[in-house]
Amino acid sequence: MSPEADQILLLSSSQLSGTLVPLLPSGYAQGQASLLSFMMVMCAQEYERGADIRARENSEIRDLFTTLAPDVTDKDLAAQLAAAAVTRDESLAISTLNTANAELRRLLIALQTLLEQQDNRAAQARIWELLKRSAARRLIKLA
């Protein structure tokens, strides 16, 4: 598709902030419209990367479960981690990726909590590396 949705959002944002916002009453109306314009830029970023950052996060969590599950002493949790590690995203639709991500995050929290209780610092560090990468990918870039 050309123009792509992100281009439409970026040009619409530019039209809104450059042409329409100055025509609005100053104060509340201009402020709200300017924020909407900025959020259109955020949406343009997300259109391009949204599926990618979710799919990567899901894949990295599964890989982590594959690595750590064999050493988890809680047998029930270990089984859940092993089962989750072999799941796959059924599509790249955002809603599908989010549904899978919710279950993976639930298990990740349980695993991290257990590793903290056991003071397993090496495994905790692996989780924090994953969380740092994930958080960095989800940051909104201003420039």
Place this chain on the structure above:
Amino acid sequence: MSDEITLPLQSYLARKLSVPGLIVGDLARIPGGASRETYRFRISYDRGGERVERGLILRRDPPASLIETERSTEFRAYGAFHRLGLPVPEPIALELEAGDLERPFFIMEEITGCSVASVLMPDPYGVHREKIGMQFFTTLGRIAQADPHALGLGDFDGPMTRETCWSHEVSRWETVIDEDERELQPIARATIRWLKRNPPPPAQKISVVHGDYRTGNFLFDPDGNIRAILDWEMAHLGDPLEDLGWALDPLWAHGDPSRPAGTVARAKAIAIWEESSGLKADPQALAWWEIFASLKGLAIWISAAREYAEGRNSDPVNAFSGWFCLAFHNHVLAEKLGAEL
């Protein structure tokens, strides 16, 4: 909407102020965050044969609020620190019942000729950043120094001790996350566990904590004078380092965390606060409160996201907070706590 407010507001103020010939005019909505609808307006009335005019601000509850806050707390905090001589607008009236204006509201004086910084502006204070930073951290120190009981605010939060105020705050915001989390937040949960495992030392004293003391929540004039500290709606009693940690948070640094609030260098900011408050900013304790600040931010942004996503408050600032700010603080906390191991 503004026209629907003018007449009821005029009727209310005529009763409340008991002045003859009162007229409300020039009512206009202004930016003021998603937790209250904010309007500027003017009143005129007769006094001693002359016509008196005055600018006022109306802060009315929205249909759904970003964070459910206690209106009387905010109103009392404005009054106490206005009387103390800090740059705080004079509160005029508070109504807790949804009567005259359909929702609770309060009215305060308008401070004119000033600007407020947007968090997204790279350098909002320009040549005045040092001057504003000096006032900003000095005033925060004065809030910390003030005796809550002498201010008449000693009953703000019920009994609060130097040893337990930190856990009170962690519980407060953990509850918000429990109630409002729409998608699981591993970084927020790990942060809560870390805060509980590594408690800070007891507070040096119990102070009034502004609760949202940051760039963007004060008015400054063209000469770089801070004229009004605003948004006291999250004021409570607690460790004064809580406010300092929030003020130093990188989200409020206009892109340069080495200059908190976009003003002075970090070390200088802390020194100004220590000088003004008479307290010490113990590095270990302050580090704990800075991590807490980012966790508190996450809780607020999670709550904002829920309000927006569930259609209770469609103010775009809720969507912005629940997305941009949430991502920002997740990144801050992942970097800080990841480095702890």
